[in-house]
Amino acid sequence: MEEYKYPEIFVRDKNSNKYICRVSDEYVLVKEPVSNECYGHIIYEDILKYFDLANPILEKDAIVVPEFSDEKLLKGLFVKKGTKLCLIEISGYEPYVSPREGEKINVKDKIGMVITNKYEVRVIRSPCEGVVIFVINIVWEKPEKYILAVVSENDVGQITIRKSQGNHV
Amino acid sequence: MSDPNIRNRKIEHIRIVVEKDVDFPNMCSEIYNEIILVHRAFPGIDLSDVDLSTRFLNYELSAPLMISGMTGGDPLTTKYNKKLAVLAEEFRIAIGVGSERSLLIHKDEPEIIRSYRVVREIAKDVPVIGNIGANTLLDLRNEDISYIISSIDADALAIHLNPAQEAIQPEGDTRFNVKILERIEEILDHICVPIIIKEVGNGLSYEDVSLFYSMGIRFFDIAGACGTNWILVEKYRRKDKITTTIADHLSSWGIPTPIAIIEARAAAPDSFIIASGGVYDGLRAIKNIVLGADLNGVARPLIREIYLRGLNAGKAFLETMIKEMKIVSFLTGAKSISELKKKPLILSSDMLSYLEQRGIDLREYKEIRGGIE
Numbered sequence: 001m002e003e004y005k006y007p008e009i010f011v012r013d014k015n016s017n018k019y020i021c022r023v024s025d026e027y028v029l030v031k032e033p034v035s036n037e038c039y040g041h042i043i044y045e046d047i048l049k050y051f052d053l054a055n056p057i058l059e060k061d062a063i064v065v066p067e068f069s070d071e072k073l074l075k076g077l078f079v080k081k082g083t084k085l086c087l088i089e090i091s092g093y094e095p096y097v098s099p100r101e102g103e104k105i106n107v108k109d110k111i112g113m114v115i116t117n118k119y120e121v122r123v124i125r126s127p128c129e130g131v132v133i134f135v136i137n138i139v140w141e142k143p144e145k146y147i148l149a150v151v152s153e154n155d156v157g158q159i160t161i162r163k164s165q166g167n168h169v
Numbered sequence: 170m171s172d173p174n175i176r177n178r179k180i181e182h183i184r185i186v187v188e189k190d191v192d193f194p195n196m197c198s199e200i201y202n203e204i205i206l207v208h209r210a211f212p213g214i215d216l217s218d219v220d221l222s223t224r225f226l227n228y229e230l231s232a233p234l235m236i237s238g239m240t241g242g243d244p245l246t247t248k249y250n251k252k253l254a255v256l257a258e259e260f261r262i263a264i265g266v267g268s269e270r271s272l273l274i275h276k277d278e279p280e281i282i283r284s285y286r287v288v289r290e291i292a293k294d295v296p297v298i299g300n301i302g303a304n305t306l307l308d309l310r311n312e313d314i315s316y317i318i319s320s321i322d323a324d325a326l327a328i329h330l331n332p333a334q335e336a337i338q339p340e341g342d343t344r345f346n347v348k349i350l351e352r353i354e355e356i357l358d359h360i361c362v363p364i365i366i367k368e369v370g371n372g373l374s375y376e377d378v379s380l381f382y383s384m385g386i387r388f389f390d391i392a393g394a395c396g397t398n399w400i401l402v403e404k405y406r407r408k409d410k411i412t413t414t415i416a417d418h419l420s421s422w423g424i425p426t427p428i429a430i431i432e433a434r435a436a437a438p439d440s441f442i443i444a445s446g447g448v449y450d451g452l453r454a455i456k457n458i459v460l461g462a463d464l465n466g467v468a469r470p471l472i473r474e475i476y477l478r479g480l481n482a483g484k485a486f487l488e489t490m491i492k493e494m495k496i497v498s499f500l501t502g503a504k505s506i507s508e509l510k511k512k513p514l515i516l517s518s519d520m521l522s523y524l525e526q527r528g529i530d531l532r533e534y535k536e537i538r539g540g541i542e
């Protein structure tokens with residue numbers, strides 16, 4: 001069976017039960033903080049709490065792991081506090097989003113669709129260019145919605161995260 | 170894109186469809202019997218005045234009929250497609266081919282190409298419809314789509330939706346997620362012929378038609394649950410008890426053809442609607458037109474005649490069907506399809522109840538059932 005992969009978010013200085021910490025020039029996944037620069041795991045949708053929605057920026061440094069799995073090495077996307085966000089809301093009776101975390105999109109790219117309650121398809125195109133960093137599904141609101149956060153390609157750092165041998169998660 | 174069994178499957182499908190009882194239970198006889206067209210003792214026209222010719226994809230057809238896409242993809246299927254094409258050309262009716270996925274898998278095999286291409290080579294003066302499964306679109310490039318159209322000089326591309334069949338099929342591919350809608354959007358931008366969204370025998374619903382209509386598609390083949398049930402066809406290809414039991418339970422699953430016509434017409438008032446699924450005689454075909462269809466698709470009875478009794482039996486079947494359509498039209502006092510669409514239509518209380526529960530307004534439906542003029 002194919003290994004299950006899912007996205008996870010880690011936020012700087014957040015208390016949690018698992019962390020990504022920077023040790024020397026390496027990022028490691030650990031159970032307890034092991035350095036001064038650690039990022040605590042959060043519930044995915046809680047990343048909204050770290051958005052300044054009025055002037056859309058990220059208020060904390062964060063790491064997104066687009067495909068969290070049992071692999072020993074994971075790929076992560078690093079975004080700094082103060083990074084400008086382009087927020088795209090896709091809401092409707094049945095909303096669908098195509099790009100995943102880490103995918104690059106351009107202005108006018110098709111990024112999703114909404115099936116209305118009259119069973120009509122509305123194609124959603126991107127108003128901005130960059131890398132999709134968060135795809136937040138807000139299922140508790142009606143109509144259901146997705147919020148996509150897109151950042152400039154220059155604001156995303158690609159990191160590799162190693163799972164700690166001695167401090168298993 | 171590999172599917173080593175695809176050629177065997179094509180042959181098996183023909184054999185099962187012809188030899189086994191794979192129709193829906195009593196083929197919707199009750200529903201059709203309860204749809205009443207008003208008999209005119211004084212039709213006000215001569216039988217010889219009846220002209221059921223119609224336009225479809227810029228061709229003039231002698232009758233509102235098409236031979237639905239059935240086969241192709243193995244050299245053994247060539248003879249059937251050849252005979253079907255002879256009938257289409259002779260009777261001046263439209264024709265489709267079976268799924269062209271095999272064409273993409275066996276691109277270098279001239280005999281496979283010919284099994285489809287033979288249709289266009291013979292049926293030169295009628296619309297020829299290409300065919301591909303919606304669930305395979307995510308694996309195909311735009312060039313593949315262009316290839317399946319150009320290889321038979323198709324006048325339209327039918328994209329078939331067959332989730333029920335795939336769910337029971339041993340090699341079934343049950344990917345029918347919304348990414349397909351995005352893919353169809355891209356294909357619409359890429360190709361120059363219209364897309365026909367079709368079922369294969371379990372019926373298109375209002376919801377299905379509405380989705381594709383909103384994307385700009387204006388051709389639908391509702392393929393209702395009154396004729397060949399592909400769940401039962403696949404059942405004969407299964408060995409396991411669990412799936413064959415499920416197939417038996419689903420032997421009447423789907424939207425009957427007359428109801429699917431109404432659902433489609435309500436969702437897509439100005440679209441071209443093809444009625445297939447159990448259209449085994451001229452009376453049913455005319456009832457479908459009055460219900461709101463623009464064309465009727467015939468499949469199993471024709472392949473059966475050809476397979477068991479030869480080309481002349483296929484000719485006799487179509488002659489009977491077209492003559493019956495003309496006589497029924499005459500008896501309603503309609504000398505053309507546009508007149509037929511305005512004739513009174515009596516629906517059963519069960520159908521009225523169904524429409525009410527589906528939120529389809531009877532008065533509105535009767536106003537739009539004529540469709541495109």
